Amino acid sequence: MNILEKAKKYHSLEKEEIVALLKSSDKSLFIGADEVREKYKGNEVHLRGLIEFSNICKRTCKYCGLRGENLKLERYRLSCNEIVDFAKKGASYGYKTVVLQSGEDNHFSCDDICKIVREIKNLNIAVTLSLGEKTYEEYQAYKLAGADRYLLRIETTDENLYKELHPKMSLENRKQCLDNLKKIGYETGSGCLVGLPGQTIESLADDILYFKDKDFDMIGVGPFIPNPNTPLANYEGGDFWLAIRVMAIIRLLLPDINIPATTAMETLNPNGRIIALQSGANVVMPNITEGDYRRKYEIYPGKICVGDTPKHCRQCISSKILSIGRTISNSYGFRSD
Numbered sequence: 001m002n003i004l005e006k007a008k009k010y011h012s013l014e015k016e017e018i019v020a021l022l023k024s025s026d027k028s029l030f031i032g033a034d035e036v037r038e039k040y041k042g043n044e045v046h047l048r049g050l051i052e053f054s055n056i057c058k059r060t061c062k063y064c065g066l067r068g069e070n071l072k073l074e075r076y077r078l079s080c081n082e083i084v085d086f087a088k089k090g091a092s093y094g095y096k097t098v099v100l101q102s103g104e105d106n107h108f109s110c111d112d113i114c115k116i117v118r119e120i121k122n123l124n125i126a127v128t129l130s131l132g133e134k135t136y137e138e139y140q141a142y143k144l145a146g147a148d149r150y151l152l153r154i155e156t157t158d159e160n161l162y163k164e165l166h167p168k169m170s171l172e173n174r175k176q177c178l179d180n181l182k183k184i185g186y187e188t189g190s191g192c193l194v195g196l197p198g199q200t201i202e203s204l205a206d207d208i209l210y211f212k213d214k215d216f217d218m219i220g221v222g223p224f225i226p227n228p229n230t231p232l233a234n235y236e237g238g239d240f241w242l243a244i245r246v247m248a249i250i251r252l253l254l255p256d257i258n259i260p261a262t263t264a265m266e267t268l269n270p271n272g273r274i275i276a277l278q279s280g281a282n283v284v285m286p287n288i289t290e291g292d293y294r295r296k297y298e299i300y301p302g303k304i305c306v307g308d309t310p311k312h313c314r315q316c317i318s319s320k321i322l323s324i325g326r327t328i329s330n331s332y333g334f335r336s337d
Helices: 003-010 015-023 028-041 080-092 110-121 136-145 159-165 171-184 201-214 240-253 263-268 272-277 310-323
Strands: 044-047 049-054 097-102 126-130 149-151 187-194 218-223
Touching: 003 015, 003 028, 003 240, 015 201, 015 240, 028 240, 044 310, 049 080, 080 097, 080 110, 097 110, 097 149, 110 126, 110 136, 136 171, 149 218, 159 171, 171 187, 171 201, 187 201, 187 240, 201 240, 218 240, 218 263, 240 263, 240 272, 263 272, 272 310
Parallel strands: 049 097, 097 126, 126 149, 149 187, 187 218
Antiparallel strands: none
């Protein structure tokens, strides 16, 4: 039995087997991942409306355009009412989940976030939060307010690389936050960047094994895209196909989780999200933030759809999904659905 067949049958691989798949150019990996996706998740694609409500961040992560030391970025912050208003519009477009994402902005108190969550839950939609590292008590309060999911990408499990890229942050604390989220009862999402300076294939294999060990409910994989206003401006970006390979292996090892076709993939490849959906992904997160805020939330350059309206984004991605024989889900898209 070859490595791919083993992964499809047992959903388990050793590190050296993952490394071999990552180094291979055999496209059968993508076909195998797509087969596993169809078996465990069906042909429905879950659309989740993304609201990027603040690009203000206290962190200084070296790869991210939102880093606090980037003085060239025009900052913004939505009001609590604006966030809820965007969520209402998202619900009217048919989204069953909204994702509230921001930099680590201390302006919003725990009570603010809880109030926002409660108001959005009144719309009968699921709420995913992506607000960075918080205390156990804050995570617990958000959950009690009604938050369903929390996304906290680890980006890399390589301790030396994490330390280099995340000044004044701790990999141990990041992992503790993820453990806290699972303990509290969130559907917990994480993920990694592919192609970071100094990252190895072996390091990526360790990331995949960490995701498998923790049994996260959602994993997002994106290629590293250098931002000109960061310390990594002059480094080479990540490889699109390697990012797809990482994503496909994650599908093989965690067959029933939710995996997004990320926007960054389409920034590198015009058909990136469709290729991802045909290689194991089953979620897309169209941006439902309105106006010029889309352009200002510039984690990396060349971000797609910054000039589009939320309505156009919904129609565009829906037509692409239907064109490959998939359907749009009407469920909330929990892992157990």
